[in-house]
Amino acid sequence: GAIGLAVVAVPVALGARDVIGRRLLLCSSASVGAGMILAAGYRAAEVLDTPWIGIDAMVPTHGLLNAVGFVVCG
Numbered sequence: 001g002a003i004g005l006a007v008v009a010v011p012v013a014l015g016a017r018d019v020i021g022r023r024l025l026l027c028s029s030a031s032v033g034a035g036m037i038l039a040a041g042y043r044a045a046e047v048l049d050t051p052w053i054g055i056d057a058m059v060p061t062h063g064l065l066n067a068v069g070f071v072v073c074g
Contacts, residue, residue: 002070006032009074024073031069035062 006029013025038058045052 002032003036006030006036028070028074031065031073035065035070038062038065 009029016022042058
């Protein structure tokens with residue numbers, strides 16, 4: 001759902017007349033996309049039993065991307 005929202009927000013951002021608003025919406029979309037990629041990478045690493053990213057690194061990074069990037073910028 002979050003990735004879908006990020007994808008839908010990109011055309012809205014590109015259509016914004018305000019430059020600052022456009023940049024903030026694009027930052028918001030990129031942040032939620034990056035956060036979801038981290039979460040998916042963590043899960044894939046767990047399933048494949050490979051040390052890509054641990055929970056101790058994923059949680060704060062994922063949380064920061066979603067809280068600051070997605071919520072504040074969006």
